[in-house]
Amino acid sequence: MNRREAISAVGLLLGGTVIGSDFFLSGCKTGGKKERQLAFTKDDIAYLDEIADTILPATDTPGAKAAGVGTFMTVMVNDCYEARDQKVFLDGMDKINELSSKKYRKEFLEATESQRLELLTELDKEQKEYTKNMKEEDIPHYFRLMKETALLGYFTSEIGSTKALRYLPIPGRYDGNVPYKKGDRAWAIN
């Protein structure tokens, strides 16, 4: 890896901004590890699995739940987020249930697949708009954090890398001009 590619390889480059740049490049604003460890329950993981699976569902390739993305999200929130973003993420988990209850009179896990998709699609539009206008010091939108960790967790998992994308551990050669046709999968590592 060279220095030009290092950032985009570990951060998520969504729409021209390095999202997760706080997490990848900022200083620590929190206390020690122990204070920060959050007690995610099995139910929390099941809930996050469904959020992730709504963002990246099974199609002709397995979805985020099959790739264990819910668990991955808790690891990232615990180990990598600063306290501020941990709170945003946790509050966001409550918020999604609240919104689901208000809208469909049932919590997210009880909602139908199409209701989940409808709700999270609205949240994604909201976060895109919010993020476009946010200043550097503003807190991130909780759904953006969820989407980032879901994408990172899925596309770097074994399932995501080898089934949704093409994974080549040892290419052995380089060819800078190969034909591409619509539908061909992208390389797992660029």
Next chain:
Amino acid sequence: MTENTYDAIVVGSGISGGWAAKELTQKGLKTLMLERGRNIEHIKGYVNAAKDPWDFAHRGGRTQEMITNYPVLKRDYPLNETNLDLWVNEKESPYTEIKRFDWFRGYHVGGRSLTWGRQSYRWSDLDFEANAKEGVGVDWPLRYKDVASWYSYVEKFVGVNGSRDGLPQLPDGEFLPAMEMNVVEKDVAARIKEHYKLARTMIMGRSANLTVAHNDRTNCQYRNKCWLGCPFGAYFSTQSATLPAAVATGNLTLRPFSIVTKILYDKDTRKAKGVEVLDAETNQTYEFFAKVVFVCASSLNSTWVLMNSATDVWPEGLGSSSGELGHNLMDHHLGVGAAGTIEGYEDKYYYGRRPNGIYIPRYQNWMNDKRDYLRGFGYQGGASRQGWAREVAELNIGADFKDALTEPGLWKMGIGGFGEVLPHHDNKISLDKSTKDKWGLNVLAVDAELKENEIKMRKDMAGDAVEMLEAAGVKEVKSYEGNGVLGRGIHEMGTARMGRDAKTSVLNGNNQVWDCKNVFVTDGSCMTSSACVNPSLTYMALTARAVDFAVKELKKGNI
């Protein structure tokens, strides 16, 4: 005493130290190579090199714990989960920043030869003559003709890939076959040529990755995971190349965990008799003796060793009589460039991960291109298609979004500048006697910053990048300007410069300390100016040249 006596001692085991050890041992000298950190064995020691992305709990990112433990490394890309063990423990080895200086270090056998960017370029007389022509600093005591054959010598061993481009400001070398530009880069290069004629050129980067098997080493497998250590030995490092060559002679002793605290100077003979070593594990002190000492501990640390040596004769240390020891600290300034989108190649892709990019050699203040600052910059960059980590404007979430991300995105082309930093006398390091490291040793204080010439240059680094990309048909070009802090180039140079006069330089034209003829300093600290090209190949050439000189002098009885 006899068991601690060698013909030669090499302080440090990175790119320069590895070369010194190889050359000395191949010339028959019993050589002791001292490394302050732990040993890393070739291949076996590259613990993460064969892992898959999902083997890393945080997929290569950084945890808050890492951020707390690495207050300097966290400032840029080096802090990551995949090769954390190749960066210095900052708690054990702090330094003082009078002004912010991002110092990214690797304390282990092989040093930063394991993590380097591998870009390998020759200097030209545009670089060697610049100080003299412009009255900046002091004149280099050598010219291209003095180093050219040594560049050839080291390139043949290293294995540098590249194309013969015939550029006077960036001389061709002994190249292995070049790596290939991808389809977009080829067209961008052609359009730059058409637009700028011969005034600006985009060439394929030259790197120390083997494009064919070379000297019993395997060729590159295009994984682009070099900085984890290469299980194929396909890029040049101490471990893959110079160390095995030195070991094969039977003349090398490598001693890890050996912090050289000073050079032992003999007032009567006015020569070094050896070095003092603090064992980093046991805290025991040892003395080792030799006829000649090569100091290759990395730019700032080599000067730290000199500053701690012979202080009873020179209070500011061995080599300080000129008043220049610790001064003229340089780096390359970077973080400025531009990138955009290029259309018309949606039916094209690439195979393999090339550990190399394109290069645009310096063209400013060259031929008729005059600027309002001295020297100039080159660009490194490349074109690639976006991967999954991108936003899809018209899609939100769900099946269509997921399917879109399983396909490659737009082609992007970007270039970033590497600018020359002048040898400013007041950019300097000194000993901070009030701060100690884990071993109770004084740490370095760094006091350096970009000055007017560099700051002016950065405007052009951004502006020219936009202009050139647009001329090449790249759309939506945006420039960026990152942090102009010294150190981030990880090309520290100077602090023990070479020169023609003992009154104004620390080393002579053979990297010999003016004040102590059997001590040679051949790493980045010897640099009299910084040029704008990556410096490691020049350290290699200067080291091999200095060893050749030193051994001849030894045979003549001159040292």
